[in-house]
Amino acid sequence: MIYLSGGRRIALDERSKDAYLNFISHAHEDHLAGLRSGLPATASRETMELIKARKGVSPAMAETGKGFEMLNAGHVLGSRQLYFEDEYNGISYIYTGDFQMQENELAGRIEIRNADIAIIDSTYPFPNVRFDERTNVIDAIQFYARKKTEYGRVIFSSQVLGKAQELIKIFNDIGLTPVVSERIGAISNVYERFNIKLDYITADEKTFIDKVAEQRIGITENNIKYAAERLAEKYNTKVYTAIATGLAKSIRFGTDVQFALSDHADFRQTVKYIDEGNFKYVFTKGKNAEILAYYLRKAGYDAEAMENGSSIGGVLTEKQKSGDNNLNSQIV
Ligand SMILES: [Zn+2]
Known part of the structure; x- marks a missing residue:
């Protein structure tokens, strides 16, 4: 005050x-x-x-x-x-x-x-705590997403506002259209209204893993460990989990990989x-x-x-x- x-x-x-x-x-x-x-x-x-x-x-x-x-x-x-x-x-x-x-x-x-x-x-x-150049972190995320979606599926954990929309754009730039949770979809819709072009497919919790099986990549704020296990079992596929947050510099998350992309x-x-x-x-x-x-x-x-x-x-x-x-x- x-x-x-x-x-x-x-x-x-x-x-x-x-x-x-x-x-x-x-x-x-x-x-x-x-x-x-x-x-x-x-x-x-x-x-x-x-x-x-x-x-x-x-x-x-x-x-x-x-x-x-x-x-x-x-x-x-x-x-x-x-x-x-x-x-x-x-x-x-x-x-x-x-x-x-x-x-x-x-x-x-x-x-x-x-x-x-x-x-x-x-x-x-x-x-x-020093953040790397964003372009380098984005390159690393794209390399990982491209490689792992070739033969498996990838689920990213993300905040609903900001990081999720950035991830959508990062994936769009390498030709991927991610599946996103309903809350992320609603926020992404606002970004689009302000002329930020984003390609994504919104899915409710029930259909999230089925859509990720099709699109090969998803972003959610929900429990990705549970989603990854269900996806791997139902579609007999390898599923990789990731997170993008500045906190990756100081905290260890339980995902396969973590990227220190901060805003x-x-x-x-x-x-x-x-x-x-x-x-x-x-x-x-x-x-x-x-x-x-x-x-x-x-x-x-x-x-x-x-x-x-x-x-x-x-x-x-x-x-x-x-x-x-x-x-x-x-x-x-
Ligand atoms: Zn903030």
Whole structure:
């Protein structure tokens, strides 16, 4: 939560009943708390459509208004950062939400804008976690899919929004049309409405394995181990299981193979973002906020975790010399 001068609250992917602006950066579940505030939401059109497809609700949309601007975050379709200014003291902020610096074709390239203060997502805080070039990871996924579908079947486990649509595109580019779960199909449909061409076949849980037997490849958020066993038994075929997630760098999943395809920034990308944005001060946000702030300070940046309930007073003293307490913005 940010309190601007005069007490206006800006809710950043969080619930606040009396927020002046209720910002929803993108349609991933862990960023949708603002839906429960009952207030109109400020989000991209794509995010509003994705929320409708996921949750079956259509919150009212609020325009950003003067001093506010949304910029692409490069994370998933519709993901946006929020730039805003405190009109009383001139301090500017940018909140990233989930973001990445590498270009993801389906999400578009991130836009970077200078601000006094950046509030940065902390999903991947450790400097030793380094994502490879996306093109190399995609090549490896395509090589694997091509090879294994020659004589067997392949099932990928995936998040329903973002990674699944990227996988569909990755497979389409080598001539494969994957079978997807109903939830992934509903989200992919929204991507298509925003002119992202994807070829896939949607199947319910009952017919999923039969369709995968035909198409040779499938993507689901459901239990792939169970689906793979049933498919192997019913069609007497070899079935390979895979997952594509940035977490593959740090967690071992129970699949035959795991690909570290991420739509987040790793530590190096976060540093690049801060350098390019040339911010005066950085607040980290999210469950790894403390860890990211620690490593950023170690790398020489002025950074602290937002969860500390910290005030920005003192950080930008030259802008706050009026001495009027009402001109102090706060981050809590
Ligand atoms: Zn996300």
